[in-house]
Amino acid sequence: MNQDIFLIGKGQTPFGEHWDKSLKNLMDEAVTAAIDDAPINALDIDFIVVSNMLGERTNDQAHLGAMASSLLPHRPPAIRTEAACASGSVAVHTALSLLESGRAETILVVGVEKMTDVSTDEISSALMGAADSEKDIPSGLTFPGIFGLIANRYMHEYGLTKEQLNLVSARHHANGVSNPNAQFRSAIPAEKISESPNVADPLCLLDCSPVSDGAAAIILSNNHESPIRIAASQLSTDTLSITDRPSLTSFPATKDALDRALEEAEITRDDIAHLETHDCFSIAAVINLEDLGFANPGAGIQLYEADNPTPTINASGGLKACGHPVGATGVKQIVDLTKQLTTSNKRYALAHNFGGACATCAIHILENTDA
Amino acid sequence: MNQDIFLIGKGQTPFGEHWDKSLKNLMDEAVTAAIDDAPINALDIDFIVVSNMLGERTNDQAHLGAMASSLLPHRPPAIRTEAACASGSVAVHTALSLLESGRAETILVVGVEKMTDVSTDEISSALMGAADSEKDIPSGLTFPGIFGLIANRYMHEYGLTKEQLNLVSARHHANGVSNPNAQFRSAIPAEKISESPNVADPLCLLDCSPVSDGAAAIILSNNHESPIRIAASQLSTDTLSITDRPSLTSFPATKDALDRALEEAEITRDDIAHLETHDCFSIAAVINLEDLGFANPGAGIQLYEADNPTPTINASGGLKACGHPVGATGVKQIVDLTKQLTTSNKRYALAHNFGGACATCAIHILENTDA
Numbered sequence A, B: 001m002n003q004d005i006f007l008i009g010k011g012q013t014p015f016g017e018h019w020d021k022s023l024k025n026l027m028d029e030a031v032t033a034a035i036d037d038a039p040i041n042a043l044d045i046d047f048i049v050v051s052n053m054l055g056e057r058t059n060d061q062a063h064l065g066a067m068a069s070s071l072l073p074h075r076p077p078a079i080r081t082e083a084a085c086a087s088g089s090v091a092v093h094t095a096l097s098l099l100e101s102g103r104a105e106t107i108l109v110v111g112v113e114k115m116t117d118v119s120t121d122e123i124s125s126a127l128m129g130a131a132d133s134e135k136d137i138p139s140g141l142t143f144p145g146i147f148g149l150i151a152n153r154y155m156h157e158y159g160l161t162k163e164q165l166n167l168v169s170a171r172h173h174a175n176g177v178s179n180p181n182a183q184f185r186s187a188i189p190a191e192k193i194s195e196s197p198n199v200a201d202p203l204c205l206l207d208c209s210p211v212s213d214g215a216a217a218i219i220l221s222n223n224h225e226s227p228i229r230i231a232a233s234q235l236s237t238d239t240l241s242i243t244d245r246p247s248l249t250s251f252p253a254t255k256d257a258l259d260r261a262l263e264e265a266e267i268t269r270d271d272i273a274h275l276e277t278h279d280c281f282s283i284a285a286v287i288n289l290e291d292l293g294f295a296n297p298g299a300g301i302q303l304y305e306a307d308n309p310t311p312t313i314n315a316s317g318g319l320k321a322c323g324h325p326v327g328a329t330g331v332k333q334i335v336d337l338t339k340q341l342t343t344s345n346k347r348y349a350l351a352h353n354f355g356g357a358c359a360t361c362a363i364h365i366l367e368n369t370d371a
Helices: A021-036 A065-070 A088-100 A120-130 A143-158 A162-176 A252-265 A284-293 A318-322 A324-345 B022-038 B063-067 B087-101 B119-131 B143-158 B162-176 B253-267 B280-292 B318-322 B328-343
Strands: A006-012 A045-049 A078-082 A107-116 A198-200 A213-221 A228-237 A272-276 A346-357 A360-370 B007-013 B047-051 B078-082 B106-114 B199-202 B213-221 B230-237 B271-276 B348-355 B360-368
Touching: A006 A021, A006 A324, A021 A065, A021 A213, A045 A065, A045 A088, A065 A107, A065 B063, A065 B230, A078 A088, A078 A360, A078 B087, A078 B230, A088 A107, A088 A213, A088 A228, A088 A324, A088 A346, A088 A360, A088 B078, A088 B087, A107 A324, A107 B360, A120 A143, A143 A198, A143 A284, A162 A284, A162 A318, A162 B318, A213 A324, A228 A252, A228 A324, A228 B063, A228 B078, A252 A284, A252 A346, A252 A360, A324 A346, A324 A360, A346 B119, B007 B119, B007 B328, B022 B106, B022 B213, B047 B063, B047 B087, B047 B328, B063 B078, B063 B106, B078 B087, B078 B143, B078 B328, B078 B360, B087 B106, B087 B213, B087 B230, B087 B328, B087 B360, B106 B328, B119 B143, B143 B280, B162 B280, B162 B318, B213 B328, B230 B253, B230 B328, B253 B280, B253 B348, B253 B360, B271 B280, B271 B328, B318 B328, B328 B348, B328 B360
Parallel strands: A045 A078, A045 A107, A272 A346, B047 B078, B047 B106, B271 B348
Antiparallel strands: A006 A213, A006 A228, A078 B078, A107 A213, A228 A360, A346 A360, B007 B213, B007 B230, B106 B213, B230 B360, B348 B360
């Protein structure tokens, strides 16, 4: 970061099924909570970045920047960013560049998605917009299908068993029990994961993050301080279709974004105390830990076999237990890591958020300057 | 602008019906043209901003940043921005802030839309995503309907006749004749405008910009120079629904963005030699000229009654004759103004692009440093 930018406010709705609330209602709830949490009033916000993936298709609503702007009395300039399930962290990256550019001093970032109003078929089809419509959709692939292929290949290459893989969702569900905003707050033993319906072999329903509604908001500023400073923000891009990749068992965009983020923050991987990683499917969490360098290739599962891994992994419950309203997830990860750093009084936390099969990867590093 | 940023390359596809080309094909064509036009090679591009409004809904394709990135051999980081029909200029604003932030040195902006693959009903419904889904859609409004109401009110307040209003589309069609990339290159006499089918009284078909496919791209850089410098970039936001506005006959977001843009460029309105303004409907062009201060309220039509107005207005043909692939339009305006400045050797040009009923307004000022 070429200047000090602080996270001065945060808020979110519970994630889950909100049939009684519109996109605007969800944004309003998260935005109000973030402003209440910040040492400013609404009029100090001079720009808004909204993240959302599916509104045009599932809610008949594009142009969410202007809708969010109308929530504030002075209607500051506002835009929307999108990069599939990485939309939230891409919005944060955009907000940071606006602050660094001198075009704004205090920016509201709000991520929102409302997915449960449409059928499972429709939401599955809409989510395939994150993949390559020319290559992946004609083949009949869905995202569970893509990650089922990835899981099969990973098991073939590294000998991972389904019993081992079950530990991922079990851990995330255990972590979600204590998160009041999580969609699912029930502990689920590892052996029950395989008993859930098969979705895309070897992945069962409980290997998959759910369809969710929700919003999360943060306020970033370079003229108001707080203990939480943004230490790095990096994006990386890979091929949209997995059919163009040399390997199914590693996501190079994660490695690239990580290397640049650690360099930007001037820290090493060992300095990270808390990690929120993009566990859209259980196998993704395993691969992510390897690409992030917290485990060797094939050994990611060991961090789920250990009782108290370092860093902590998805202490919020991750996408699996918290829910995954796709436009909100990247923002929510940063909300949760801020809480974790404040509670633990540790210094660094890392948010890893991706879109599609990691065709867009975003990494943010937060620093607790009080630690 | 807090630093010198230059437009070093530009390109576009012809706008029109491209049933044989995908979103990716259209982007590729515009991007290749822009790179060929620039004193760089593709590897110099270190970030991409894509603008698109409807891909998720009409083309089953979100995540267009990653798709655009795959067009270049080194796949630079890429995001998508959206603000309805202002998506293109919002992408330019985002790219400029990324350059000013120091996070990039040479950015490709590519706007794309492919609207003709779906039915008229479907595209009309999709475009209503630019309005307020809670207030405008339930009332049965369409955008022709919204601007029909605006035209009726304007005629009531100022006595504008339909015969006068016809001059707007006639002028834009006349201008489009010499633009090889325009969707329509036929001169249409003013009296023929009213003979086209009535769409939303008093607006006829030829008062409305068409449904179009196309892409436009520019390359912006702070480490390569060209004669065309970006002098200002400003956004402003208004209520999403026109039902929340005090007046139907003026768009305050235009005035606000203009005031800030003129201040940023350190020029006055009189310095502007060429204007491209957002004539999604004929009445919008009239109102825009008033909000931009080139005419008094009620007198915008006088600039169409004059033979050679200053500044030149939509010399490209505007949205009416060029076509309006919504995500591409804001970028295309800047492509055309660059050509106009280079040809005329005048110094300043202004692009005025809006989304919805001017719920998002973006203004860019270009400076020809050779003039």
